[in-house]
Structure formats: structure tokens, C-alpha cells
Amino acid sequence: xxxxxxxxxxxxxxxxxxxxxxxxxxxxxxxxxxxxxxxxxxxxxxxxxxxxxxxxxxxxxxxxxxxxxxxxxxxxxxxxxxxxxxxxxxxxxxxxxxxxxxxxxxxxxxxxxxxxxxxxxxxxxxxxxxxxxxxxxxxxxxxxxxxxxxxxxxxxxxxxxxxxxxxxxxxxxxxxxxxxxxxxxxxxxxxxxxxxxxxxxxxxxxxxxxxxxxxxxxxxxxxxxxxxxxxxxxxxxx
Amino acid sequence: xxxxxxxxxxxxxxxxxxxxxxxxxxxxxxxxxxxxxxxxxxxxxxxxxxxxxxxxxxxxxxxxxxxxxxxxxxxxxxxxxxxxxxxxxxxxxxxxxxxxxxxxxxxxxxxxxxxxxxxxxxxxxxxxxxxxxxxxxxxxxxxxxxxxxxxxxxxxxxxxxxxxxxxxxxxxxxxxxxxxxx
Numbered sequence: 001x002x003x004x005x006x007x008x009x010x011x012x013x014x015x016x017x018x019x020x021x022x023x024x025x026x027x028x029x030x031x032x033x034x035x036x037x038x039x040x041x042x043x044x045x046x047x048x049x050x051x052x053x054x055x056x057x058x059x060x061x062x063x064x065x066x067x068x069x070x071x072x073x074x075x076x077x078x079x080x081x082x083x084x085x086x087x088x089x090x091x092x093x094x095x096x097x098x099x100x101x102x103x104x105x106x107x108x109x110x111x112x113x114x115x116x117x118x119x120x121x122x123x124x125x126x127x128x129x130x131x132x133x134x135x136x137x138x139x140x141x142x143x144x145x146x147x148x149x150x151x152x153x154x155x156x157x158x159x160x161x162x163x164x165x166x167x168x169x170x171x172x173x174x175x176x177x178x179x180x181x182x183x184x185x186x187x188x189x190x191x192x193x194x195x196x197x198x199x200x201x202x203x204x205x206x207x208x209x210x211x212x213x214x215x216x217x218x219x220x221x222x223x224x225x226x227x228x229x230x231x232x233x234x235x236x237x238x
Numbered sequence: 239x240x241x242x243x244x245x246x247x248x249x250x251x252x253x254x255x256x257x258x259x260x261x262x263x264x265x266x267x268x269x270x271x272x273x274x275x276x277x278x279x280x281x282x283x284x285x286x287x288x289x290x291x292x293x294x295x296x297x298x299x300x301x302x303x304x305x306x307x308x309x310x311x312x313x314x315x316x317x318x319x320x321x322x323x324x325x326x327x328x329x330x331x332x333x334x335x336x337x338x339x340x341x342x343x344x345x346x347x348x349x350x351x352x353x354x355x356x357x358x359x360x361x362x363x364x365x366x367x368x369x370x371x372x373x374x375x376x377x378x379x380x381x382x383x384x385x386x387x388x389x390x391x392x393x394x395x396x397x398x399x400x401x402x403x404x405x406x407x408x409x410x411x412x413x414x415x416x417x418x419x420x
Contacts, residue, residue, distance in 0.1 A: 093327075093419075097336050100420025101323055101390035107420070116418035121386035122326050122378060129335035129373070146336075 006072040021063040021074055022050055032076050033085060033114055035203055036151035037064045038221065040228035041160055047151055048088050049114070052076050060084065082118070089115050094125040095174060096132060097146035098204070104217035105205030111149060112204075130174070137187030140210060141199050143178065148206040150176055154198035161227055166192040178206075200224055242291040242405070244269075245277035246321070247311060249297030249304045250331040250374065253279070255322035256296055258391035265398050272405060288314050292404055294321040294397075295383075298328040299375045303368035312381040317404065321397075323390040323419055325377045332374040342370035385410050388419050 005014045008025050015024035020043065025032050035047035045062035052063045055073035063076070075081070092111060100112050132145035150169065155178065158167040166189050170179045180186040199207045200219050208217045229235040248256060256279060262269070276290060277283050286307065293315045299305055312318065323329040334341040351358045361367045377383055387400055396412065403410040
């Protein structure tokens with residue numbers, strides 16, 4: 001495949017045609033914050049944290065779904081981008097009921113970690129305190145919608161890797177919600193194979209192993225990467 | 239040099255942030271040499287004094303007493319610090335908020351009537367038991383707050399870093415991984 005040359009934050013580099021800005025940046029050692037991206041899953045640009053500036057256009061583009069082009073000039077960490085990232089994180093915290101102190105994922109949460117890294121010390125918007133519920137009908141796992149950021153990692157891992165197609169998104173905007181089958185109780189799902197890949201993929205404490213308490217929900221992302229490498233590249237090394 | 243007047247206050251929180259403050263250990267001695275703690279849960283003072291330089295505010299704003307005292311604190315203090323997650327995000331005390339309007343009555347009903355073993359009775363003494371607000375609020379939703387110290391509780395070294403910067407007349411600047419909620 002042909003190589004393209006581009007600059008990211010003033011750094012000249014080349015990457016294979018068809019690579020995304022996020023992949024090219026990672027190869028060059030430039031870290032772009034992400035939340036919905038997960039190695040092994042196709043990218044959908046849902047969380048907007050990886051937004052970058054591309055010279056020649058006024059729009060901000062998600063690095064995870066933007067393909068590189070020849071001569072592209074990308075900026076990943078301008079003041080404008082930092083402001084938008086902070087704003088995005090604040091809106092995520094304000095939209096649902098994230099109570100880090102008593103969350104199963106406390107200390108292992110990507111939203112919490114990212115907020116710290118981006119210098120988020122308070123949320124400027126009024127919290128919405130929406131009345132979400134917990135689906136604790138599954139015998140092994142639970143889903144707390146209060147902590148969901150709608151990254152759809154669970155949906156993608158369920159469809160792309162497990163192939164079960166249990167998880168979907170219903171509704172729009174603030175009422176959007178991750179559902180099982182036709183908005184059934186998860187425990188009644190006829191398609192769920194109880195593989196637990198969605199729980200491994202979740203960046204926050206929304207999906208958890210039943211019985212885990214504060215700070216106990218530690219995930220092993222490498223399991224998903226291992227599966228994808230094994231299938232696509234026939235690499236079975238652990 | 240004039241000694242700075244420092245205050246700490248305990249609203250709707252578990253006092254864990256104050257415990258973390260006590261974890262400052264020997265730095266408390268350095269602090270005592272430079273400041274007067276004029277109002278605090280550990281100081282016997284009934285009225286919040288005038289001319290306070292810095293006030294650390296622990297806890298969310300849950301009832302009418304909190305609200306009235308917070309406004310008095312704002313009027314009499316130069317720098318307010320939202321001290322810990324309950325002050326910064328409303329945290330656990332705000333769990334009742336997502337029960338919607340009327341949540342105060344619902345939680346009192348649950349705690350004092352439904353699960354009471356002896357003599358179920360709602361706590362109501364005008365002028366003594368403060369009335370709960372409709373909705374628990376983080377401090378900065380009510381008054382302007384200069385600085386924020388998230389964490390449940392904020393680690394002692396963070397408190398020390400912030401106070402040290404303030405004592406040296408610097409604008410506090412904290413960043414890095416330990417600056418997280420929870």
C-alpha cells in the first residue's frame with residue numbers, strides 16, 4: 001500500500017494509506033485522548049474527545065474516523081481543542097449520575113482518568129440528575145445506565161466480536177439508552193451468550209460483574225485485542 | 239507579617255475531607271505558626287467571623303442552614319475552596335436528586351417512617367431541625383468559588399500543595415493524575 005506523508009503537531013511523518021489520523025498519531029507517539037475508541041473495534045467517532053484541527057478547513061474532525069491524506073497538517077492539542085475536550089467531559093458528567101466515590105469502577109474508569117488528565121476540577125453546568133435505572137436481571141452482569149456515556153463499545157463488541165447482536169441503542173439525545181434485544185430485561189435476552197465481552201469493553205462503571213463493589217471493577221482489555229489478533233492476523237501469542 | 243484568618247466548614251459530607259486535612263501531620267504545625275483557624279468543626283466558635291482570608295468548604299448544600307451559612311461565608315471570605323467531591327459535585331448526598339421533585343419528603347419517609355423500629359416520627363422542630371432543600375447542590379452552583387479540590391477525600395498532599403501556593407500569594411494551579419473525582 002502507498003504511504004502518505006503528513007504532519008501532526010509539526011512532526012513530519014508517513015503512514016500507510018487508509019490509516020486514520022488516530023493510528024498515524026499513535027505510530028508517531030502523539031497521544032490523542034479517546035473514550036469510545038477501543039483496539040479491535042471499528043471506530044464510530046461517538047465521544048468527540050479525539051477531535052483535531054486540520055489545516056485548510058474550519059471544522060474539527062474526529063481523529064478516529066478521519067483518514068490521512070497527502071500533505072495533511074493536523075493539530076491535536078491547541079487551546080481551542082483543549083477547551084472543547086473539557087467541555088465534552090463536563091457535559092458527560094452533567095448528563096447522567098456519575099458518583100465516582102461509590103462507583104464499581106472508581107480508580108479504573110477511563111472517564112474519571114481522562115477528566116483528571118484534562119485538568120477537570122469541577123463541572124460548570126448544572127447536573128441533570130436524570131432518573132435512570134439499573135438492569136440487574138442478568139445472572140452474571142449488571143448495567144447501570146447512570147454511568148453510561150453511550151460510547152457504544154458494548155454494542156460494537158457484541159456485534160463485531162461476539163456476533164451475538166444483543167446490545168443496541170434506543171432513543172435519541174439525552175434519552176438515548178443501551179438496550180438488550182427489543183428493550184427487554186437483560187436477564188431475559190435470548191441472544192446474549194453471557195460472554196462478558198461488553199463488560200470488558202466498558203470504559204466506565206456502567207457494565208459490571210454482579211457482586212463487585214466500590215473500585216473492584218478492573219477490566220482486562222487485552223483479552224479483546226487478543227481475540228481480534230487471533231482472528232484477523234492469526235496471531236495466537238498471549 | 240499579619241496572621242491569615244483561615245476557616246473550614248462542614249456541610250453535607252462525611253467529615254472525611256476534614257480527616258484528610260488532619261492527615262497533613264507536621265505541616266499542621268507550620269500552618270499553625272502562620273495562620274489562625276478562626277472557624278471550624280474543631281474550633282469552638284458559634285458565629286462565622288468577618289475578614290476571613292480562606293475557607294475550605296466540605297460537603298454539599300443540603301438544607302436551609304447550609305444555604306444561609308454559605309451566603310454568610312461568601313460575604314465574609316476572600317477565597318473559597320470547594321473542598322472534596324461533595325462540595326465540588328454534590329456527590330453522595332445528591333443521590334436523592336434523581337428521585338425528582340419531592341425527593342426530600344420521600345427520603346425522610348423512607349428513613350424515619352418506613353424503616354423506623356420504635357416510634358416512627360418525622361424530625362420537625364421549627365428553628366432547630368433545618369428543612370431539606372428540594373435538591374442537593376454543589377457549592378459553586380450557589381456562590382462563586384475560587385478554587386476546587388476534588389477527591390473523596392482530596393489527598394493530604396494536594397491540600398498542602400494548594401494551601402502552600404495560597405500562603406505564598408500564588409494563584410493555585412493543580413494538575414495531574416491525582417486530581418480526580420472519587
